[in-house]
Amino acid sequence: MSEYHAPVLVEEVVRLLAPERGGLFLDGTVGGGGHSEAILRAGEDAGARVIGVDRDPEALEEAGERLSEHGARFEARLGNFADEAERLESELAGALLDLGVSSHQIDAPERGFSFRPGSPLDMRMGQRAESWTAADVLNGYEEDELVRVLREYGEEPRARPIARRVVSRRGARPFRTSDDLKEVLDEVYGRGLTSQDQARIYQALRIEVNRELEALDRALEALRERLSPGGVLAVIAYHSLEDRRVKNAFREWSRACVCPPELPVCACRGAPLGETLTRKPVRPAEEEVERNPRSRSARLRAWRKAA
Ligand SMILES: C[S@@+](CC[C@H](N)C(=O)[O-])C[C@H]1O[C@@H](n2cnc3c(N)ncnc32)[C@H](O)[C@@H]1O
CATH class of the missing domain: 1.10.150.170 (Putative methyltransferase TM0872, insert domain)
Incomplete structure (x- = not known):
C-alpha cells in the first residue's frame, strides 16, 4: 500500500470504468496515482491511456514517478479538474473523480488540513494556485x-x-x-x-x-460532454454535500423526459442521456475500512453515456 495515499474502492472503480475496452481515461484527482495505476494495468492489453490531473504539484510529482513505467500511456497535468475537463478536446472512454484530499495532504502538518496543534490555517490544495x-x-x-x-x-x-x-x-x-x-x-x-x-x-x-463544490458542478457537466458513447463517469464522494450533487446529476441525466413538471403530457419525447450504473452508492467492505479507516465515508457512483 502506498504511503502517500491508499486508493479507495479500487477494484470497484476498475470494474465500472472497464479500461479493458481501451481508449482515453481522465483521472481528475490523480493524487498518489493508485487509481490511475489500476486503470493502466487493467487496460494494458487494449493500450488504454490515462491523463492524470491534480491541482497539487506534490501529487503530480508522486504520481509521475510511480507511473513512469507506463511511458506515453500516462500523462500528468497540473490544474483544476474542472478547467481540464472543459478544455479537453479528445473523447473519453471514462473519467474518475476521487474527491477531497489525500492522506499525504492531511498528514503534512504544514498544509493545515488537520487540526493538529500549531498547524497553519492554510488548506489550499494547490498551495500557490489558490x-x-x-x-x-x-x-x-x-x-x-x-x-x-x-x-x-x-x-x-x-x-x-x-x-x-x-x-x-x-x-x-x-x-x-x-x-x-x-x-x-x-x-x-x-x-x-x-x-x-x-x-x-x-x-x-x-x-x-x-471552491470545491463549484469545481465539482463544472466538472460533472464538462465530463458528461466529453464522454464517448458508452463512456463511464465514476465519482467517489466523502460527504453528503458532494454525494448529493453527484446523485442528482446522474439522476437528471438518466431521465427520459425533461418536460417541466406542470406539463400534463410529455412533449419533449426525449431519450435519456445515459444510465446510472449504481442504483445505490458502492461502499467499501468492512475489510477495506479496517485496513484503511479513511475509506469509511466513501461513496462511489457511476453513470454511463448512452451508446
Ligand atoms: C482523495 S485524493 C485522490 C487519491 C488518488 N485517487 C490516489 O489513488 O492516490 C484527492 C486528490 O484530488 C486533488 N483535487 C481535489 N480537488 C481537485 C480539483 N478541483 N482539481 C484537481 N485536483 C483536485 C487533491 O489535491 C488530491 O490530491
Missing part, C-alpha cells in the same frame, strides 16, 4: 459571509456564535494557526467540543478555500 488560505477567510470575511460558509459547507449549528467571535477577536489577534481557531471553538462549545465539531468547521473552510 490565493486565499483558511486564515484569510477567517481574517477577512464579513460575519454574514462566515455564517454562510459554516452553515452551507459544514452544516454547522452554531455558525452565528462562531462567526461573531471570529470577527470580534481578529482585530486584536489575527488567525494564524489551528490553536487560534481552537480557542474560539472552545469558547463557543465549552468542554463539549468534539473532533466531529472540529471536522465540520474544517470541512467548511476547506470547501470555501478550494
Whole structure:
C-alpha cells in the first residue's frame, strides 16, 4: 500500500470504468496515482491511456514517478479538474473523480488540513494556485459571509456564535494557526467540543478555500460532454454535500423526459442521456475500512453515456 495515499474502492472503480475496452481515461484527482495505476494495468492489453490531473504539484510529482513505467500511456497535468475537463478536446472512454484530499495532504502538518496543534490555517490544495488560505477567510470575511460558509459547507449549528467571535477577536489577534481557531471553538462549545465539531468547521473552510463544490458542478457537466458513447463517469464522494450533487446529476441525466413538471403530457419525447450504473452508492467492505479507516465515508457512483 502506498504511503502517500491508499486508493479507495479500487477494484470497484476498475470494474465500472472497464479500461479493458481501451481508449482515453481522465483521472481528475490523480493524487498518489493508485487509481490511475489500476486503470493502466487493467487496460494494458487494449493500450488504454490515462491523463492524470491534480491541482497539487506534490501529487503530480508522486504520481509521475510511480507511473513512469507506463511511458506515453500516462500523462500528468497540473490544474483544476474542472478547467481540464472543459478544455479537453479528445473523447473519453471514462473519467474518475476521487474527491477531497489525500492522506499525504492531511498528514503534512504544514498544509493545515488537520487540526493538529500549531498547524497553519492554510488548506489550499494547490498551495500557490489558490490565493486565499483558511486564515484569510477567517481574517477577512464579513460575519454574514462566515455564517454562510459554516452553515452551507459544514452544516454547522452554531455558525452565528462562531462567526461573531471570529470577527470580534481578529482585530486584536489575527488567525494564524489551528490553536487560534481552537480557542474560539472552545469558547463557543465549552468542554463539549468534539473532533466531529472540529471536522465540520474544517470541512467548511476547506470547501470555501478550494471552491470545491463549484469545481465539482463544472466538472460533472464538462465530463458528461466529453464522454464517448458508452463512456463511464465514476465519482467517489466523502460527504453528503458532494454525494448529493453527484446523485442528482446522474439522476437528471438518466431521465427520459425533461418536460417541466406542470406539463400534463410529455412533449419533449426525449431519450435519456445515459444510465446510472449504481442504483445505490458502492461502499467499501468492512475489510477495506479496517485496513484503511479513511475509506469509511466513501461513496462511489457511476453513470454511463448512452451508446
Ligand atoms: C482523495 S485524493 C485522490 C487519491 C488518488 N485517487 C490516489 O489513488 O492516490 C484527492 C486528490 O484530488 C486533488 N483535487 C481535489 N480537488 C481537485 C480539483 N478541483 N482539481 C484537481 N485536483 C483536485 C487533491 O489535491 C488530491 O490530491
